[in-house]
Amino acid sequence: MANPRTNFIARLDWLTIILFLAMVLFGWMNIFAATQNEGTTGSIFDFTQRYSKQFYYILTALAIAVLTLAIDGKVWSFFSFPIYGLMLLILPITILIGKEVNGARAWIFIGSFSLQPAEFVKFATALALAKVLSRYNFQIHKVKNLIIAGALLVIPIILILLQKDTGTALVFLVFVLVLYREGLSWVVLFVAGLAILLFVLTMLVPLPVLLPVLSVIALMITWLYQRNLKFFYAGTLMLGALFGLAILASRYLGQEWSVARLFFIASVIAFMIWLMIILRKKHNPLLLILFTWMGAIIFIFSVDFVFHEILQAHQQSRINNILGLESDPLGAGYNLNQSKIAIGSGGFLGKGFLQGTQTRFKFVPEQSTDFIFCTVGEEWGFIGSLLILSMFSGLIIRLIALAERQRSTFSRVYGYGVASILFFHFAINIGMTIGIVPVIGIPLPFFSYGGSSLWAFTLMLFIFLRLDTDRYQIVS
Amino acid sequence: MQNPNSNRKYVIGGIVLVVAVLFMLRLFYIQVIDKSYQLSSNNNSRLRVVEYPDRGMIFDRYGKVMVYNEAVYDLLMLPQQVKAFDTLELCRILSVDLAEFRESVKKAREYSRYRQSAVVRQISPEQIASLNEKLFKYPGFSIQIRTQRKYPQPIAPHVLGYVGEVNQGDINSDVYYQSGDYIGISGLEEEYEPYLRGRKGIRFMLVDVHNRLQGNFENGQYDTIPEPGRKLTTSLDAGLQEYGEKLLAHKRGSIVAIEPATGEILAMISSPAYDPNELVGRIRGKNFEKLMNDSLNPLFNRATMSRYSPGSIFKAVQALVALQLGVIDEFYSVDCNKSIIGCHNHPNAHGLREGIRYSCNPYFYNVFRRIILQGKSTSQFQDSQIGLKSWYQMVYSFGLGQVLPSDLPGIKPGLVPDVAYYDKWYGANRWAFSTIYSNSIGQGEVETVPIQIANLAAIIANRGFYYVPHFVKAIEGIDTIPQKFREPVHTAIDPKYFEIISDGMQGVVYEPGGTGSRAQVPGVTVCGKTGTVQNSGGKKDHSGFVAFAPKERPRIAIVAYVENSGAGGVYAATIASLMIEKYLNGTITQTEKERIILEYQQF
Structure with missing residues (x-):
């Protein structure tokens, strides 16, 4: 075995490379299955077929991989801001000269060739974030630093939202994980998790039920913290009185003043009174619980408001479909329904390569792109699904491990960026095909058909692998 | 590692693993446990x-x-x-x-x-x-x-x-x-x-x-x-059917012809009719409406649904019942006394054969009186009840007053009144022979449909039994026709009495004073009986004629009705004659008769 300190080949992380190659190959097989009977010609070199196009994309991606490994890793650190800036420039240009595909202006056409610039903004942002966070004496809790880091993420989000490509814009939220690793308070993650939980609960549980239940949970936690029944009783009494008053008041005030709304107002007033009492006594844990409870209620009402007043009908439908509140298998829920049928009908061992009826007969729209996982689920069954889950979680955890072994902060932050982006795509894409996440159109890395995403993910991954080969160098 | 937040890799790695495990459980559920997706997939693609x-x-x-x-x-x-x-x-x-x-x-x-x-x-x-x-x-x-x-x-x-x-x-x-x-x-x-x-x-x-x-x-x-x-x-004879329809064209009426030995219906004609091709395809709906609204009611099957009084044809039944009850014998004679019931001019009937030949109304008034008033009770009401009861049982055995269980839907039952019927109508013990005597000549409450009368002809031809009239002769792949069409139904009348009636019916056609001489067919002995159905409201009588031929080993039993055309011996008897000739001989030699029928048009 060659010494990794002296041999470049030995320094390369071959486990990641093998996982990458396996995914690309398996991905291509599934694209072949999903698109093989679109035409009559069978040659994989015929450039009119999706599977043959993907074949060329893969060859190009391999070239990109080799080239990236050949380039000095310092280039990325050095040019991270110019690359980030260049990409941000291309985005508005795309909006101006791009053509509309599926309602989004996210594509540039050069002849018959199309490119989706937003795919490349992801790695550029990861580079820029890594650059900022690796500055000497960078402290994440300084407001100025937080603003800079936040701006790095918000600018591409806004530009991509302008392209009406909501799915890709959402990807940038995942950098919260990177910030968390670099010292951002756990509260941010906690709040984010709580927000997701409350969002789902708001949709599923009627407000007059959800609010008291939430309040009771808050009281239980208070009791657990304090072991003091005084607070518990007082709180219960107050909540009961509040709720009773709200019901009574809504009786007399009429339809517009619903119980929930009055409860909301009453809880805000109550919160202020209690806050004054608590602050005097300086019971910090209690304060936290109260803040949480209060925040939860305000969040719930915001979600309710945003959902009904701001979201458009089709967006509401998608969310309702996911949560099982609406059944419309031929309308908004068509994709999801057919996708679940494809995956669910695969069974334990699958229907076999090229044997999936859902796949062959095109029941799932976008099956070679965003819904490629359906092909895996249908033709390779639970075993194939398990393989994909293992490959992705294996790759992501391997990348985290690689990131952790970097001496340079830049490399580590970038590594986390790569892992987080892959994780977000993995979680949202597969979650969407099996109906636990709303339908958000983002590709499954290395699997979905398309040159832009394959090249962008390959470039992103191999920059990190190249950075990883420089791990023994002295940090400058 | 000196990095202070290094432990956070476990939190992030943990999140990744939790998501992966969550997906795995969900996939296991929808792929392995829940089988409904398999079904949906099949429904989708098959x-x-x-x-x-x-x-x-x-x-x-x-x-x-x-x-x-x-x-x-x-x-x-x-x-x-x-x-x-x-x-x-x-x-x-x-x-x-x-x-x-x-x-x-x-x-x-x-x-x-x-x-x-x-x-x-x-x-x-x-x-x-x-x-x-x-x-x-x-x-x-x-x-x-x-x-x-x-x-x-x-x-x-x-x-x-x-x-x-x-x-x-x-x-x-x-x-x-x-x-x-x-x-x-x-x-x-x-x-x-x-x-x-x-x-x-x-x-x-x-x-x-x-x-x-x-x-x-x-x-x-x-x-x-x-x-x-x-x-x-x-069992239809398409040639006979077509000929019958030709004869009844432009008239209201019906013909039913049965093969007595089997109960097979040879022809069933109801006029006015329609071309069955009109009720096919896209034109069906429009034509159906047109036929529904036609005042001549061509959709109505007179042969199975038209309820007529049987008229004089019923006299044959009365005679048979009376013979069976022993209230008359074949030599029973009555003077044609028109004081109680009207009659046409004819010699007095000596014996039952002449009673039938002349279709003498007073003769059958007396026959029916003997049936109803058998002297078994001193009260004429009681006596009438006893008489009607035994009469009803016998008449019912002719397949009258009931739906013949044939294979054509919608056959009407007609009516044979029983004790309960008159009790309901007049009240118990408030009716007697004097109330119901019109039935003696088939003009009372008794109602029949043509197919029942054709069946009556078949019963007389068979000398006492019938097969339920039916159309099915064979169904491909099935050995036999239904049991109900293969078993003879016997009447309550002794077969020997039928010879007397056949003789009388032969007389109707061939003897002087017979009412149905137009029913003669060259080379064949036809037995027949006229039935002139009186209509209320001054409308012309319905012409009815029932016949079977040849007298020995009969091959066809037939009834013909022409509504509002007068006496049974005229149009109905002529049509019966032509139909019998057509069926038995295959050709029509009686061209004059045919011309008269074809020229007679009601609409």
């Missing part, structure tokens, strides 16, 4: 293509085709695939109404965007030929072949019945039927529907999301081949 069988053909007793099938075409639409098209041109090619077409397109869209429905039905082969050339201009439209009924001769519409689309009731009561299927709605088409319809074949095809066929499912091993409907051979 199209049941129904192949309609040919409906069974219908033949006459000699194997002549009466009903066959002709190919017609339905235009199917798959809304999802339909692109903007030239509606006007399509409607012009198929000659359908634009508004009507738009309506059915709308309906098809509402039914399902992903399933085919028929938007234009029963298109002729010529129109299909011109449509086929242009079908490429109408994506989403396809042609499905079906068959429809065709009648080489426009005869026997009431017997054959018609076929139409199933209604919701049919679909609910029999799982075999699906919307758009055809079903026999009346006549033999209705009665023998389970045999005639055959069995639909089902092919399972693999289809893609656009319902485009992608090949057979599992090489067709689950497919069923359509089973053609069974051939139905009827």
